[in-house]
Amino acid sequence: MKPIKSFREYVEILKEHGEICIVNQEVDWHLEMSAIIRRAYELPAQAPLFKSVKDSIPGFEVLGAPVGMSPNKEHPFIRVALSLGLPINSTAAELVKAWSHLPDVKPISPRLVTDGECKENKLFNDEIDLTKLPVPFIHVGDGGRYINTYGILIVRTPDGSWVNWSITRVMLDGPRTMAGVLVPSQHIGKIYREWKSIGKEMPFALCLGVDPGIAMIAGYPLPDHVNEGEMIGGWYGEPIEVVKCETSDLEVPATSEIVIEGTVSLGDMIPEGPMGEYGGYTWVGQRKHVPRFHATAMTHRNHPIMPVVVAGMPPEENNTNWGFAIAASIQSELRNQGLPVKDCFIPIESAVHWLVVTADHRQPGYESEKLARAIGETVFASRGGSYIPKIIVVNDDIDPSDINQVVWALATRQRPDKRIDIPNQKVLPLVAYLDEKEKKEALTTKVIYNCLLPLNEWTEDEQPIEASFRSYPEDLRHHIIENWKEYGYDV
Numbered sequence: 001m002k003p004i005k006s007f008r009e010y011v012e013i014l015k016e017h018g019e020i021c022i023v024n025q026e027v028d029w030h031l032e033m034s035a036i037i038r039r040a041y042e043l044p045a046q047a048p049l050f051k052s053v054k055d056s057i058p059g060f061e062v063l064g065a066p067v068g069m070s071p072n073k074e075h076p077f078i079r080v081a082l083s084l085g086l087p088i089n090s091t092a093a094e095l096v097k098a099w100s101h102l103p104d105v106k107p108i109s110p111r112l113v114t115d116g117e118c119k120e121n122k123l124f125n126d127e128i129d130l131t132k133l134p135v136p137f138i139h140v141g142d143g144g145r146y147i148n149t150y151g152i153l154i155v156r157t158p159d160g161s162w163v164n165w166s167i168t169r170v171m172l173d174g175p176r177t178m179a180g181v182l183v184p185s186q187h188i189g190k191i192y193r194e195w196k197s198i199g200k201e202m203p204f205a206l207c208l209g210v211d212p213g214i215a216m217i218a219g220y221p222l223p224d225h226v227n228e229g230e231m232i233g234g235w236y237g238e239p240i241e242v243v244k245c246e247t248s249d250l251e252v253p254a255t256s257e258i259v260i261e262g263t264v265s266l267g268d269m270i271p272e273g274p275m276g277e278y279g280g281y282t283w284v285g286q287r288k289h290v291p292r293f294h295a296t297a298m299t300h301r302n303h304p305i306m307p308v309v310v311a312g313m314p315p316e317e318n319n320t321n322w323g324f325a326i327a328a329s330i331q332s333e334l335r336n337q338g339l340p341v342k343d344c345f346i347p348i349e350s351a352v353h354w355l356v357v358t359a360d361h362r363q364p365g366y367e368s369e370k371l372a373r374a375i376g377e378t379v380f381a382s383r384g385g386s387y388i389p390k391i392i393v394v395n396d397d398i399d400p401s402d403i404n405q406v407v408w409a410l411a412t413r414q415r416p417d418k419r420i421d422i423p424n425q426k427v428l429p430l431v432a433y434l435d436e437k438e439k440k441e442a443l444t445t446k447v448i449y450n451c452l453l454p455l456n457e458w459t460e461d462e463q464p465i466e467a468s469f470r471s472y473p474e475d476l477r478h479h480i481i482e483n484w485k486e487y488g489y490d491v
């Protein structure tokens with residue numbers, strides 16, 4: 001398949017595949033719109049496309065759950081596949097494997113063009129009123145309305161050598177101001193620190209509604225000083241088109257639906273949060289002060305479509321976009337280390353707190369505990385692994401995307417006295433169970449659950465046979481499946 005080169009095109013292709021529910025009835029930005037999106041995730045159901053949002057500029061639309069799970073039981077990850085330009089019938093393992101080769105592509109720099117769809121309408125300074133956009137109040141207990149949940153923030157270092165495209169939450173503060181979260185250990189936080197060190201406000205561009213591949217790569221844990229705009233060009237095999245901002249030298253994807261430009265204050269700090277997060281909790285009362293973002297310009301397409309993600313209990317985009325990206329980056333690391341690993345997957349149900357790794361330790365020299373530890377230490381030392389507190393290592397007879405198989409393996413193959421604890425590991429402070437000290441230090445104890453059967457230590461007679469349907473002869477299984485309805489079954 002060819003990559004989809006705009007958010008508008010992505011919406012149209014989702015319609016063709018029956019993945020869109022058009023909501024013509026006016027909905028309220030206060031909780032109603034987000035509650036509909038949450039229900040669409042949890043059923044799962046089609047992605048809702050809201051045509052009319054209360055008290056918002058007429059003609060501005062919202063697409064909820066842009067990369068949520070599909071109700072198509074045969075192809076549940078169709079939105080992930082389409083976002084990556086891969087066949088819609090790709091399995092979870094095939095998607096992670098393909099995406100794990102992103103670090104191997106040859107970067108292609110974006111191509112600067114003089115004009116683009118995002119320039120169809122232009123507003124400056126006092127003409128801007130962000131409160132009139134269809135910005136949702138998402139969760140009960142949130143600290144405000146979140147204007148960015150699936151757009152990309154573009155910043156670059158003062159010397160221009162590193163341009164970062166990332167997804168980070170941004171809360172509405174006023175008609176021209178926003179509260180942006182700049183985690184010091186993440187790339188946007190590191191770049192902000194460089195601007196602060198020279199005493200200059202950091203220019204930013206917030207792009208709402210970009211190519212689905214751009215949104216996917218913005219969630220990929222690439223190394224420091226790697227430019228996402230060049231890597232997505234390498235993935236596409238051709239440069240993406242960018243245009244210059246109106247009030248800075250930053251360059252943004254030309255097909256963006258909405259672009260908000262401005263600067264990040266050095267010392268003007270404002271309260272932000274709480275927000276219902278990917279772990280599935282809203283920590284009411286946990287409010288912090290973050291830099292104020294000042295908008296100087298806003299450009300947008302005619303009838304723009306804003307993406308909205310409603311973070312919370314799985315599934316949602318933290319589990320699809322981010323979960324696939326983290327698993328893929330880790331699979332790349334393990335492959336480069338030459339470890340006998342087959343697949344990596346972050347179970348949707350685990351809220352990005354588990355990583356399942358399948359391994360073949362029948363190879364000589366790989367005793368099960370030694371292999372499990374080597375996998376864990378490699379993962380935790382990687383950038384992708386900094387987000388993962390728990391690793392489950394299983395034999396390659398387990399499908400890591402099948403939660404029933406993973407739970408079965410964890411329950412029946414992992415000895416409690418063989419758990420491997422590794423203290424003082426870097427961790428994302430948003431991991432749900434961390435205490436305040438761990439959040440502040442961004443350090444915690446991580447764990448490896450070794451579920452590898454000691455196959456090298458057993459004789460052939462001692463090898464267990466799985467007692468399940470897939471253990472029967474293939475021709476018998478095929479015969480039963482082919483004749484299932486004749487047996488009287490309707491499912």
